[in-house]
Amino acid sequence: MDSLRRAVLQVDWDDLEHAYGRASDAPARLLALVGDDPQARADAVGYLDAAMLHQGSVYSATGPFVRIVAGLLGDPRTAVPVADVLPWDTAPRPLRAALLNYLVLFVEACRLEVRDEELIRDAHPAGRDEADLQRIREAVRACDWRLDPDPATRTPPPPALVEAADDREYGLAMAARDLLACRKVVPDVFDAILPLVGDADADVRTPAATAAVYCLRHESLGGREAALAELLEDTAARSSEPRERAAIARLLGMLGRRPESLLHDRHDVVQRYL
Numbered sequence: 001m002d003s004l005r006r007a008v009l010q011v012d013w014d015d016l017e018h019a020y021g022r023a024s025d026a027p028a029r030l031l032a033l034v035g036d037d038p039q040a041r042a043d044a045v046g047y048l049d050a051a052m053l054h055q056g057s058v059y060s061a062t063g064p065f066v067r068i069v070a071g072l073l074g075d076p077r078t079a080v081p082v083a084d085v086l087p088w089d090t091a092p093r094p095l096r097a098a099l100l101n102y103l104v105l106f107v108e109a110c111r112l113e114v115r116d117e118e119l120i121r122d123a124h125p126a127g128r129d130e131a132d133l134q135r136i137r138e139a140v141r142a143c144d145w146r147l148d149p150d151p152a153t154r155t156p157p158p159p160a161l162v163e164a165a166d167d168r169e170y171g172l173a174m175a176a177r178d179l180l181a182c183r184k185v186v187p188d189v190f191d192a193i194l195p196l197v198g199d200a201d202a203d204v205r206t207p208a209a210t211a212a213v214y215c216l217r218h219e220s221l222g223g224r225e226a227a228l229a230e231l232l233e234d235t236a237a238r239s240s241e242p243r244e245r246a247a248i249a250r251l252l253g254m255l256g257r258r259p260e261s262l263l264h265d266r267h268d269v270v271q272r273y274l
Contacts (some may be wrong), residue, residue, distance in 0.1 A: 004034065004075075007068050016061035019054035022141070023061035030068055033095070034077040041095065042082050048102045058109050063182040066106050069099055070185075070192035093203055100196065100207035103189055104214060110182050112217035122176035125169050133173055140164045183218065190215035190224075197231050202241045209235070213251045229257045 008027045016023040032044040048069065052062045072078055073096055083092035124130075139160035148154040157165075164170055189211065196208035212228055215221060229252060236248040236259065249259040 004030065004068070004072065007071065011064045011068075013061065013064075016059070016064065017141075018051040018059045018061045018065075019057065020051055021146075023051075023059075023065070026061055026065055030065070033069070033072060033099075034075060038082070041080075045082055045095070045098050045102070048099075049105070053102065053105050053109055056105070056109050058106070058178050058182045060178050060181065062106070062109075062178065063185045066103065066182070067185045067188055070103065070189045073099060073192050073196060094201060096196070097201070097203040097207060100193065100204065100211060103193065104207055104211045106182070107186060107189065107211055107214040107217075110186060111179060112183070112186070112214070116180065116183070116219065119176040119180050122172045123180060125173055128169060128173070133170055136160070136164050136167065136170050137174065186215050186218045187220050190218070190221060194228075194231075197228070198235060202239065202244045205235060206244050206247050209248065209251055213254055216255070225255050225257075229255050233259070 008030055011026075013023045013026045016026075018026070029044040029047045032040040035041060048065070052059065052065050078094070078096040078099065080095055081092040082095040082098050143158050143160050145155070145158055145161065147157075193208045193211050193215075196204055197212055199205045199208065209232055216225055216228065232248050232252055232255075236245050236252075239245050239248070252259040
C-alpha cells in the first residue's frame with residue numbers, strides 16, 4: 001500500500017463534513033489527484049475549492065484533507081499539467097502550482113490574525129452543556145435534506161436544521177472548532193511547501209513563497225522569518241520574472257524586511273512594492 005492510500009485510510013471521512021455534507025467522497029478525490037485521468041484530476045482540484053474551502057470557509061474535513069494534499073507536493077506526479085479547473089483558468093499549469101494556490105487560500109481561511117484564545121472561548125461557550133451541542137450536531141448529521149434550487153418543488157428544512165441555524169452559540173462553537181483543527185495543520189503545510197520556494201518553476205515558487213509567509217502567522221512558527229527571508233532574497237536575485245520579483249518584494253515587506261536585492265530594480269511592477 002502506498003503512502004497516499006495509507007494516509008487516506010487513517011481518516012474517518014464519514015465522521016467529517018465539507019460544504020455539501022459528509023466527506024465520504026474525499027478519498028476518491030485525493031486518489032484522483034495523482035491518478036491517470038486528467039479530467040478526474042482537474043475535478044479533484046476544483047473539489048478542494050468548492051467543497052473544502054467553499055467561499056473561504058473551512059469544515060471539519062478541511063484540515064485532514066489539506067494535510068494529505070500538502071504531503072503530495074513532493075510527489076513527482078504533481079508536476080503534471082492540469083487545465084480547466086475553473087472557468088477563469090487561462091492556461092494549463094503544473095498540478096503542484098494549482099495545489100499551492102489553494103494552500104494559500106487555506107492558510108488565509110485559518111484566520112491566523114485571530115488568537116487561539118478567542119476561538120477557544122467560542123468553541124466551548126461558558127455555561128453551555130456540551131451534551132446539548134453534540135445532540136444538535138448528531139441531529140443535523142442525521143438529516144437527509146438538500147436545498148432544492150427550484151422554489152416550486154422545494155421542501156422546508158427539517159426542524160433539526162432550523163434549530164441549528166437559529167442557535168448562534170452552536171454555530172459559533174462548531175465553526176471555531178473547525179478553525180482550531182485546521183490551524184493544527186498549518187505547521188505541516190509550511191514544512192511541505194518550504195522546499196518549493198526555490199523550485200525551478202516560477203509558477204510553483206510564487207504561490208509556495210506566498211503560502212510560506214502566510215503560515216508564519218502561526219504561533220508555533222515564530223523564529224522562522226529570517227531563514228525564509230534569506231531564501232526569498234536569494235530567489236529574487238536570480239529571478240528574471242518582474243512579477244515574481246514584485247511578489248517577493250511584497251512578501252518581504254510583510255515580514256518587515258527591506259528587499260535588499262531589489263532596491264535598485266527599475267521595473268515598474270517591482271517599484272510599486274519598494
